Amino acid sequence: MGFPVTVDMSGLSDARKKILNGVLDVVPSKWPENRFNKATGGTKIDLEKMWLTRPTYSTCESFLGYIGQLIGQGGWAGMSNVMNKSITKKAWVTPDSGSTPKPGDVYHLGAGKLILHVGIVIDVGDTTWWTADFGQGMVKATAEKFNQDHPIHNAAINVTIPGTSAVWSQYSSFVKRPYSNGRLKGEGGGMVQIAGWADIDAYLANRD
Numbered sequence: 001m002g003f004p005v006t007v008d009m010s011g012l013s014d015a016r017k018k019i020l021n022g023v024l025d026v027v028p029s030k031w032p033e034n035r036f037n038k039a040t041g042g043t044k045i046d047l048e049k050m051w052l053t054r055p056t057y058s059t060c061e062s063f064l065g066y067i068g069q070l071i072g073q074g075g076w077a078g079m080s081n082v083m084n085k086s087i088t089k090k091a092w093v094t095p096d097s098g099s100t101p102k103p104g105d106v107y108h109l110g111a112g113k114l115i116l117h118v119g120i121v122i123d124v125g126d127t128t129w130w131t132a133d134f135g136q137g138m139v140k141a142t143a144e145k146f147n148q149d150h151p152i153h154n155a156a157i158n159v160t161i162p163g164t165s166a167v168w169s170q171y172s173s174f175v176k177r178p179y180s181n182g183r184l185k186g187e188g189g190g191m192v193q194i195a196g197w198a199d200i201d202a203y204l205a206n207r208d
Contacts, residue, residue, distance in 0.1 A: 004174045005123045005130050007103050013201050015071045016104035022070040023120055023132045031059070031170040039066040039134060039172065041077075058135030059170055060118050064106060067120060071204065079115040082106050082198050091202035095182035095194050100124050106198040107131065109186055115195060117187055122174060129179050134172045135187075 002024065009017050029035035040062040061078050068076030076082050086092040086106075093099050101107060101121045107129075109117040119133035177184045178191070186192030 003122055003130070004176070007123060009103075012103060013204075015200050015204055016102065018070045019067055019104040019120065019200065020122075022067065023122070026063075026066070027132045027134075027172045027174060029172045036134075036170075036172060039063050041065060058117075059172075060133060060135030063120075063134035063172070064118055067106065071200070073203075079108075079118060080113060082118065083108055083113070083115060083196065086198040086203055089203050089206040091199045091206060092196055093199050094196040101197040101199070102201075104200050106200070107184075108195040108197065109184060109192045110195040111193050112195065116192065119175075121197065125179070127179055129177045129184055131175050131177055131184075132172070133175050135170065 003020075007020065009020065012020075026035050026039040029039075031037075031040075036059075040059045064082055065077030068074060068082075075085070083092060093101070101124055103122055105121045107119055107121050108115050117133070117135070119131045122130040122132055124130075180191065182194050183191040184194055
């Protein structure tokens with residue numbers, strides 16, 4: 001499966017192309033498929049253990065670790081690591097800058113340094129962004145509700161965390177997100193502030 005929208009890679013840097021091609025290797029997928037585990041660095045057993053110790057853990061965090069490896073960057077896994085490194089490298093961009101992200105940039109939803117979700121930008125329009133995302137399972141979900149929100153994937157798996165009553169829907173998908181005034185539709189359905197994004201080309205240009 002390719003991207004849900006046309007992405008012109010001809011003018012993109014090699015790093016952006018590596019990221020986007022790497023995204024296609026693992027999106028869409030669902031836990032515990034090999035494609036899913038390739039991007040999360042885990043196995044079915046590993047992720048079950050993680051959810052036992054960190055019930056709110058979402059695989060969007062580990063997805064960024066996979067993305068970083070594609071372009072030779074370590075320490076990217078986590079909600080805030082890419083943001084913090086990008087600030088240091090002067091590669092962090094906020095919506096009030098007047099700029100827009102390019103395909104392959106790492107976007108962050110949240111306010112300030114409180115990051116709620118992270119993913120990869122695929123396409124940006126005036127009123128809609130397409131993104132590639134892992135995790136998205138921070139609330140109880142059903143396969144029916146998932147397929148309503150993400151018809152392009154048309155498959156879901158609900159993970160009952162051993163020893164708890166929590167049920168998470170862990171998957172990866174291309175997501176069409178309405179955009180307005182620096183806000184995107186978030187995982188809970190409401191509009192969420194865009195904290196900013198990592199400009200991949202600026203990030204790699206600054207080698208410290």
